[in-house]
Amino acid sequence: MRLTRRTFLKVSGTVLAGSGLGVSLKPIYAHAKPLKIRYARETTTICPYCSVGCSIIISTASYGKVINTEGDPNSPINAGALCSKGSSLYQLSINNPNRLTKPRYRAPYESEWKEVSWEWALDRIARNVKKSRDESFRQTNGKGQTVNRTEGIASVGSAALDNEECYLYQKFLRGLGLVYIEHQARI
Amino acid sequence: MGSNPASNHPVSFKWIMKAVEKGGTLICVDPRFTQSAAKAHIYAPLRSGTDIAFLGGMIKYILDNNLIQEEYVKNYTNASFLVNPGFKLPGDNGGVFSGLKGEAYDKASWSYQTDAEGRIRKDETLRDSNCAYQLLKKHYSRYTPELVSSITGTPKEKLLEVYESYAKTGKPDKAGNILYAMGWTQHTVGTQNIRAMSIIQELLGNMGLAGGGVQALRGESNVQGSTDYGLLFHILPGYLGVPRASDTALAVYNEKRTPKTREPNSLNWWKNYPKYSASLLRSFYGTNATLDEAYSYLPKLDDGVDYSWLTLFDQMYKSRFTGFFAWGMNPAVSSANIFKVRKALTQLDWMVNVNLFDNETGEFWRAAGMDPKKIKTEVFMLPCAMSFEKEGSITNSGRLMQWRNKAVDPPGEARPDADIITDLYFRLKELYETEGGPLKEAITKLTWNYGEAVVEGRLLHVDIRAVAKEINGCFLTDKLDQASKREFKKGDPVPAFAFLQDDGSTSSGNWLYCNSFADKGNMAARRGTKDPSGIGLYPEWAWSWPVNRRIIYNGASVDLQGKPWDPKRAVIAWDGTKWVGDVPDGVGNPGSGRPPFIMKPDGVASIFGPGLADGPFPEHYEPLESPLARNLMSPQMNNPVIRRWDKPGVGTEMDIARSADTLFPIVCTTMRVSEHWQSGVMTRWQPWLVEMEPALFVEMSPQLAREKGIKNGDQIFIKSARGQAEAVAMVTERVKPFLIDGKTVHQIALPWHFGWATSATRAYGARDKKPEIFTFGNAANRLTPTIGDANTMIPESKAFMVNIFRKGVA
Numbered sequence: 001m002r003l004t005r006r007t008f009l010k011v012s013g014t015v016l017a018g019s020g021l022g023v024s025l026k027p028i029y030a031h032a033k034p035l036k037i038r039y040a041r042e043t044t045t046i047c048p049y050c051s052v053g054c055s056i057i058i059s060t061a062s063y064g065k066v067i068n069t070e071g072d073p074n075s076p077i078n079a080g081a082l083c084s085k086g087s088s089l090y091q092l093s094i095n096n097p098n099r100l101t102k103p104r105y106r107a108p109y110e111s112e113w114k115e116v117s118w119e120w121a122l123d124r125i126a127r128n129v130k131k132s133r134d135e136s137f138r139q140t141n142g143k144g145q146t147v148n149r150t151e152g153i154a155s156v157g158s159a160a161l162d163n164e165e166c167y168l169y170q171k172f173l174r175g176l177g178l179v180y181i182e183h184q185a186r187i
Numbered sequence: 188m189g190s191n192p193a194s195n196h197p198v199s200f201k202w203i204m205k206a207v208e209k210g211g212t213l214i215c216v217d218p219r220f221t222q223s224a225a226k227a228h229i230y231a232p233l234r235s236g237t238d239i240a241f242l243g244g245m246i247k248y249i250l251d252n253n254l255i256q257e258e259y260v261k262n263y264t265n266a267s268f269l270v271n272p273g274f275k276l277p278g279d280n281g282g283v284f285s286g287l288k289g290e291a292y293d294k295a296s297w298s299y300q301t302d303a304e305g306r307i308r309k310d311e312t313l314r315d316s317n318c319a320y321q322l323l324k325k326h327y328s329r330y331t332p333e334l335v336s337s338i339t340g341t342p343k344e345k346l347l348e349v350y351e352s353y354a355k356t357g358k359p360d361k362a363g364n365i366l367y368a369m370g371w372t373q374h375t376v377g378t379q380n381i382r383a384m385s386i387i388q389e390l391l392g393n394m395g396l397a398g399g400g401v402q403a404l405r406g407e408s409n410v411q412g413s414t415d416y417g418l419l420f421h422i423l424p425g426y427l428g429v430p431r432a433s434d435t436a437l438a439v440y441n442e443k444r445t446p447k448t449r450e451p452n453s454l455n456w457w458k459n460y461p462k463y464s465a466s467l468l469r470s471f472y473g474t475n476a477t478l479d480e481a482y483s484y485l486p487k488l489d490d491g492v493d494y495s496w497l498t499l500f501d502q503m504y505k506s507r508f509t510g511f512f513a514w515g516m517n518p519a520v521s522s523a524n525i526f527k528v529r530k531a532l533t534q535l536d537w538m539v540n541v542n543l544f545d546n547e548t549g550e551f552w553r554a555a556g557m558d559p560k561k562i563k564t565e566v567f568m569l570p571c572a573m574s575f576e577k578e579g580s581i582t583n584s585g586r587l588m589q590w591r592n593k594a595v596d597p598p599g600e601a602r603p604d605a606d607i608i609t610d611l612y613f614r615l616k617e618l619y620e621t622e623g624g625p626l627k628e629a630i631t632k633l634t635w636n637y638g639e640a641v642v643e644g645r646l647l648h649v650d651i652r653a654v655a656k657e658i659n660g661c662f663l664t665d666k667l668d669q670a671s672k673r674e675f676k677k678g679d680p681v682p683a684f685a686f687l688q689d690d691g692s693t694s695s696g697n698w699l700y701c702n703s704f705a706d707k708g709n710m711a712a713r714r715g716t717k718d719p720s721g722i723g724l725y726p727e728w729a730w731s732w733p734v735n736r737r738i739i740y741n742g743a744s745v746d747l748q749g750k751p752w753d754p755k756r757a758v759i760a761w762d763g764t765k766w767v768g769d770v771p772d773g774v775g776n777p778g779s780g781r782p783p784f785i786m787k788p789d790g791v792a793s794i795f796g797p798g799l800a801d802g803p804f805p806e807h808y809e810p811l812e813s814p815l816a817r818n819l820m821s822p823q824m825n826n827p828v829i830r831r832w833d834k835p836g837v838g839t840e841m842d843i844a845r846s847a848d849t850l851f852p853i854v855c856t857t858m859r860v861s862e863h864w865q866s867g868v869m870t871r872w873q874p875w876l877v878e879m880e881p882a883l884f885v886e887m888s889p890q891l892a893r894e895k896g897i898k899n900g901d902q903i904f905i906k907s908a909r910g911q912a913e914a915v916a917m918v919t920e921r922v923k924p925f926l927i928d929g930k931t932v933h934q935i936a937l938p939w940h941f942g943w944a945t946s947a948t949r950a951y952g953a954r955d956k957k958p959e960i961f962t963f964g965n966a967a968n969r970l971t972p973t974i975g976d977a978n979t980m981i982p983e984s985k986a987f988m989v990n991i992f993r994k995g996v997a
Contacts, residue, residue, distance in 0.1 A: 041594075043575065043592040043593070043594040044591075044592055044714075045574055045575040045591045045592060045594065046408065046574070046581055046583075046589045046590075046591050047408060047574075048408045048573065048574040048869065049407075049408060049864045049869070050195065050196050050404075050405075050406065050407070050408065050864070051196070051404065051405035051406065051407060051408055051409075051410060051411060051583050051584040052196050052198045052199050052583060052584065053408070053581070053583030053584070053585070053587055053589055054198050055589070058575050058594040058595075060594050060595055064595055064596065065595070066594065066595055074714060074716055075728070076716065076718070076723065076725040076728050077198070077583070077587070077728075078198045078201070079201075081198050081201055082198065083197035083198055083861055084197075084861050084862045084875075084876065084879060085861065085862065085863075085864055085870060085876065086198070087875075088870075088873045088875045088876050091872075091873040091874065091875060091876075092543075092573055092869065092873060093573055093575065093576060093594075093595060093598075094576075094595060094596075094597075094598045096872060096873065098544055098545075098872040098946055098949055099543055099544060099570070099598050099599070099601065099872075100542065100543060100544060100545065100568065100569075100570035100599075100601065101570055101598050101599020101600055101601055102570065102599055102600050103567065103568065103569050103570065103600070104549075104567070104568040105565075105566070105567055105568075106552065106559075106564075106565070106566040106568075107565060108562070108563045108564065108565050109559065109560050109561070109562065109563065110559060111559040111560065113568070118600060118602070118610075121567050121569065122607075122610055122611055122614055123614060124567075125537075125539055125567055125611060126611060126614035126615050126618055127618070128510055128536070128537045128565070129510060129611075129615060130615060130618050130619070130622075130624065131509075132508075132509040132510040132536070132537075133624070133625075134624050134625060135509070136509070137624075137625040137626065139625065139626065141432050141489055143432065145432035145433065145435065145487070146432070146435065146483065146487065147432050147486065147487040147488075147489070148483065148484060148485070148486055148487065148626055148629065149486035149487060149488075150486070151507070151508075152507070152508055152509045152510060153508060153509070153510040153511065153512070154499050154502075154503060154508050154510075154511050154512070155511070155512040155514065156496075156499070156511075156512070156513050156514070156516045156518055157418070157512065157513060157514030157515040157516040157541070158413065158418070158514050158515030158516050159406075159407035159408070159409050159410035159412075159413040159414075159418075159515075160407065160408075160409065160515035160516075160869075161409065161413060161514075161515055161604055162409065162412075162574075162577070162578075162579025162580055162581055162591065162604075162605075162651070163409065163412040163415070163416060163579065163580045163581060163582060163588065163655075163658070163700070164579045164580065164605065164651045164654040164655055164658065165579060165603075165604045165605045165608070166409070166412060166413045166415075166416035166418055167416050167424065167654060167657075167658055167696050167697065168605055168608050168609070168637075168649070168654060169418065169514065169604070169608055170416055170417050170418055170423075170424065171470075171471060171633065171696075172608050172611070172612050172633075173512075174423075174471070174485060174486060175471070175484075175612075175629055175630050175633045176615070176629075176630060177486045177626070177629060178486065179420060179429075179486050179487075179488055179494050180420060180494050180499045180502070180508070181418060181419065181420050181494075182418075182419060182420060182494075182495060182496045182499055183410075183413055183418045183419065183516065184406070184407055184410050184413070184516065184521070184865075185410050185413060185414045185418070185419060186419060186495055186496040186979070186980065186981060187496055187521060187522060187523070187981060187982060187984075
């Protein structure tokens, strides 16, 4: 039986009511049980939600699965503490079956997605970008001033990127000549 | 004020409670009695959109009772500067400052008097009627407690209690701190809200001290970094300006943007601008182009034209774009007036949406009222890696740059964003090299040498540390640095931004981050936990810009002799031969007379701030949508220089506003809850969080609920001039009606994290279990208006007008 948190609460409620005591009578067994993270690899990360910058320890099993996430006690920012969102980081990575795992494509006038390969998707996007850029690129404006800009493509994003990715993304966009470049900081 | 850290930045509140344990006083000013208010010593309610009235009253209180930190005000601010006698205040000029021409100010009269050498004239006694201090005093003399209370709805005795308590921090050895968030920025007067508090902090001598300052609680883990890196139309990395069309050459651009000063003691740090712009151009094109060529490749904006968020979607609505990237963003929920945004997306030929989960932007063609068979837009939804499925750095609200390590691979075929960007870049480079195209060199000559994984000319995987090193910067030729007489070899990392050059011999992707990955390696990954300062600086934990300085403006934390204003909590101090403590900010040796705010050309903080679009002092104006028919402060109803999208010929038929309209009599604000984040894309898919906050709700007072026949838990509709949303009523004593101008005004609040993309409708694999619980409810931004702040164009989502009805009634 796969337990969700909800069914776990229901089950444990029943068990506690049945035992009549509500406490475990096996403290020695509990003490001897090794922590599940004992053989895990620990890495640190910074929480992806708000901007406080809490440090979080990720425990990864040898088979590549995240088995625990918890606040990093050494961080002077959070000293081990996390909020409800930071505490649920465990459910954001590969443990979440809802994550997107393949590129998807919705063709014009279609009502459904279809899964496509990265190769196909990126080739087609590159082709679209080139067409939009070449059709809308202006070397001069109405006053005859040099502007060298692509007017037909816009971009929003992203404060969800790492610094190095933000840097690469703006380099990419400005290299293409975009001027409509915006993101979360404006809203 | 303007934030609710207990709910929205909960771990920051841990330290606020530590300060309270040590005897600190916590004040909370908010339209609602929030979780932060519940822990405050003083709670004062105020109507959304009236913060300037509230703070203006505090400035008046401080000046009337002479509670300023006088030495600080005289030496570290422009209080003594003499302003042009032609300058007029709103109280003498129909509610606007002098110089208003149509919808913009001519700022000629907002200038300083100068002597024969061009130096600013000053009155150190602060008595001249044209000095900034006396103008400030005159301006806020209109902000009496009675008038302020009538505008804000804050009881007069509460106003005075807050003013008296906060003004106590004007003693040299006391510090006061303000934490604000979107509650201040999302207004037509957002920038001036923050200016008003900055003026208070200057008067009380609270800038630069331990426990002082004006803190922006930023909403996203790396929104500080993404701003530092210029993902906005108007700035390049390191806050360098995006060139305008009239900046016809690099020399012209540098000349126009490098500030000059005649103040003899001012350091004027931005005089180094040409070093940073040259180094940035090298980071784009390396030595593949000369500096002048590289500058010519950069796209230029037309002079005086805005390209920001609201304009972007307005242009999209008007079919001006064929292509669009929504990279790690969900504007179909997060933008103001989302019905307009969603319709704008139907005008595109193609859109690329990169995200972790399904979201309303990628699936806009499934929105309510959309017929996919009539929508031409080609949509690509690309799966990316999340924070610990790749490595890289982020920068928190306090400018602290911290490194994230990779723990696991991303699921399925999801890829790190840097790899997706790079893959796309190399495909485009090949297309331009083989087929040509306009100004193809701007693309093909970009440097993109980030690792060894190159196959057939394409880099397949980015080494993020190589990017971090390029951002830090390196020498491109052997160079003798003239200032330090240090010799550098080609390829050496630049140790700090003071060594950057304007001749093209250095490259740096962001001067502010120069020093983050130099000869000592990756500073952001440091984990030292020593705190020799005793005030929590932890100088060896990660790295903060600039040059690992932990408290910015700390040069203002000491007096003219270098002695800390607050010796018990010294940030820096002069030990007779050198500065000790934090990395000192801009201070010269004691006695040098150098004013400490070195990023300002004149070296001092601005009591009088002529740089803003809407006035050198903050003035109260009503939100675009207000319950009042007139501004109780002046004849000028709204900020006179906001761009009105609802006027004919400006926006579209979807840009509607209704002020003082009996159809929409209730003030509304958006807000957040701890368990969700932003548009909900990264929280609506986690069962733990969904179980705690499953649905859209509206907080309202019992009085309003009685008037509307609504009971706690009822399904209700909220309607604005733009649209309607359905939600659950939460009737609570934590919301109270306001008494405004003698009449009762109701306010409600709703969180904005919801939308239709949830786990309820997701197509699962055969072995996946359907979730037992999922979120429901509409996006609050169905209701919000298209209107922006006069300086930043941040939308006014914290004060607009609505009505509510029990479901079945309307």
